Amino acid sequence: MVRWFKDLTRVKAVGEAFRSLGVDGCLAFEELDKQLRVVKDLVDLCGVARTTYLITANSLVSYMLRFRGEEFWSLFREFTLKRCNSVNDFTEAVELVKEFTKAYNNLSLEFKLRRLDSLIKCRELFKPLEKGDLRSYVAQVARCLSSEPYSKTVVFSAKMSYYVFRVAGLKAYLEGVNIPVDRRVSLITLTSGMVNVGTQAYGVKELMNYVDVLMREPKLVVEVWNEVSKVSGIPPIVIDAPVWIVGGYLSFNMGREEIVKELINSGLGGRVDVNVLRRLIQELTYKT
Known part of the structure; x- marks a missing residue:
């Protein structure tokens, strides 16, 4: 030990x-950070709301990757830029992330898909993000996924949300x-x-x-x-x-x-x- x-x-x-x-x-x-560049490209073409849904959902299943992190997010950008304008709401955004996960992030696939299904049931967790309240977002998503607030993917999704706010010129509250x-x-x-x-x-x-x-x-x-x-x-x-x-x-x-x-x-x-x-x-x- x-x-x-x-x-x-x-x-x-x-x-x-x-x-x-x-x-x-x-x-x-x-x-x-190449991940910031991915966020910028998505915000430019897909808009802030769609990008927030897509980025946070994908962040929450960004583990046990088949690719290096930079390559993984580049693949996500290319996949999403071609399809994001057909996304009309949060559920459709998560469904698109499920498609990407099946194609490019399929190690421990069943668990990742269950996590995304759980996320669909917790639409209210995005309410704090509408105010830029990342601390409350972390607490709610951790509860939704029965995870810890210091879990890597939970906090990483908050970081990627912060990148969306930064690119869009919106205020995000980062304390905590x-x-x-x-x-x-x-x-x-x-x-x-x-x-x-x-x-x-x-x-x-x-x-x-x-x-x-x-x-x-x-x-x-x-x-x-x-x-x-x-x-x-x-x-x-x-x-x-x-x-x-x-x-x-x-x-x-x-x-x-x-x-x-x-x-x-x-x-x-x-x-x-x-x-x-x-x-x-x-x-x-x-x-x-």
């Missing part, structure tokens, strides 16, 4: 690095919405040194051995990033994009300066001070 230890000194260091980055810096990271705990977020939780195992594990290769184990403790991961949020003054769901993107680079075992250069070349140059960026990467990769 693995024993986990929180390092509050590291939590403070990571939080201060995010405070230096600021909300605007996090938003610049979000623009590198946790970070979605996936492999990348769990990896950064370890490489940052905010959560440590009983042994002195260092380096991406060694720490990767503990990622799946840590993912079984989502409440711990959520708790740590909520503390980072308090230090930085940035909502956890906004912190997610930098963490997720850097986690992707680390998964390919890229070094710190290599990550910094890649981020600058990807579009952060001129938008985020390079020293602030370098400090953030240093703190997130502290144990590599």
Whole structure:
């Protein structure tokens, strides 16, 4: 059994690095997220209401994927753009997501289809979204699906809803919405040194051995990033994009300066001070 230890000194260091980055810096990271681009394309062609229904429903069955996340959402965009204008209501949106799931997301298919059927019965859970109240949305969808409010897919659907609001220029209330705990977020939780195992594990290769184990403790991961949020003054769901993107680079075992250069070349140059960026990467990769 693995024993986990929180390092509050590291939590403070990571939080201060995010405070230096600021909300605007996090938003610049979000623009590198291909999922945001998918949302923009759907809002442009399908409209805000249809996109909200389609994106949230698909997010809630976005697990055990046959493709990498970026490819999965690109497939969803292509599939949906051709069909979304025939969607007239929430039920039809979920039915379209069921079609996509059968074609491209069919691992554990029966369970995913049951989850989507349950969602159809909970139409009222979208009422908080009409007001941009993501915290209430998370609570209601968790009840609807007999899940936990920190469940990865539940929180991820809130994040994607936030992207819809952001693209549409609408106000979303983000306080109280946790970070979605996936492999990348769990990896950064370890490489940052905010959560440590009983042994002195260092380096991406060694720490990767503990990622799946840590993912079984989502409440711990959520708790740590909520503390980072308090230090930085940035909502956890906004912190997610930098963490997720850097986690992707680390998964390919890229070094710190290599990550910094890649981020600058990807579009952060001129938008985020390079020293602030370098400090953030240093703190997130502290144990590599």
